[in-house]
Amino acid sequence: MRLLLSRMSPSSQCPPRKPMSKIMWSLLGSFLGIYLVGLIGQTLQVDTVTQLFLIGSLGATAVLIYGAPMAEFSQPRNLVGGHVL
Numbered sequence: 001m002r003l004l005l006s007r008m009s010p011s012s013q014c015p016p017r018k019p020m021s022k023i024m025w026s027l028l029g030s031f032l033g034i035y036l037v038g039l040i041g042q043t044l045q046v047d048t049v050t051q052l053f054l055i056g057s058l059g060a061t062a063v064l065i066y067g068a069p070m071a072e073f074s075q076p077r078n079l080v081g082g083h084v085l
Helices: 002-007 020-043 048-067 076-084
Strands: none
Touching: 020 048, 048 076
């Protein structure tokens, strides 16, 4: 708990900011991914409640893929396996 509070203090240093081009590509990629999932769900006439659960799950996946692409939990085997199961 002490470590968490020390990281929140104004004197702690923030990690370096990513380049704006990388931020914009992440924004565009995640938006298009979520938009396409919604469009496919609407085209296939999926139940609205089911579509909402799907969007939430894939939205979190988009954050993992575009926000931390090199992290262990963002690797294809984990993402594909998690959505298939």
